[in-house]
Amino acid sequence: MSDVIQFVNAIQETRILDISGDRSGSVRRVLFDIGEIVDAYDGTHQGEDAVREILNNKEGSFTFIRGEVPPCDKTVNKPTVTILMEQVQAYDEKKVRVAKRRMNRYFRKGNSVCGPQGFRFQKNVEYRMPNSECPSNFDVRHFPTTGVPDT
Secondary structure, X not given: OHHHHHHHHHHOOOEEEEEEOOOOOOOEEEEEEOOEEEEEEOOOOEOHHHHHHHHHOOOOEEEEEEOOOXXXXXXXXXXXXXXXXXXXXXXXXXXXXXHHHHHHHHXXXXXXXXXXXXXXXXXXXXXXXXXXXXOOOOOHHHOOXXXXXXX
């Protein structure tokens, strides 16, 4: 849903986004005025909470209703881009927490992980390599993230 909301924001349309077919069975609705979310509800939540719930939902189908948004109270006061960025940040933070829990469980079992160039990473050990010893083809983007000790 974040892609759909981002699209409506980018083209600055005034539309109503109806979402249906999720597990809850409730109709979810987001109202846009010139690309900005002005109101949202999902059966149990309204405003920014409803937008977050809608963004967390991965199921359902949606339809657009073009035209003027019916008069309503403005329940969403943040810019749409801010809400989307907060959602991405919350998602990333959740992924980090899950990865750290998995890594801690792995090391509690006494395991170690082979890193690049044959290094062995073990729990409670700090690893540093002087720049002069760093291989020229070493690319941190391809460094494995599972099993790397917390810093």
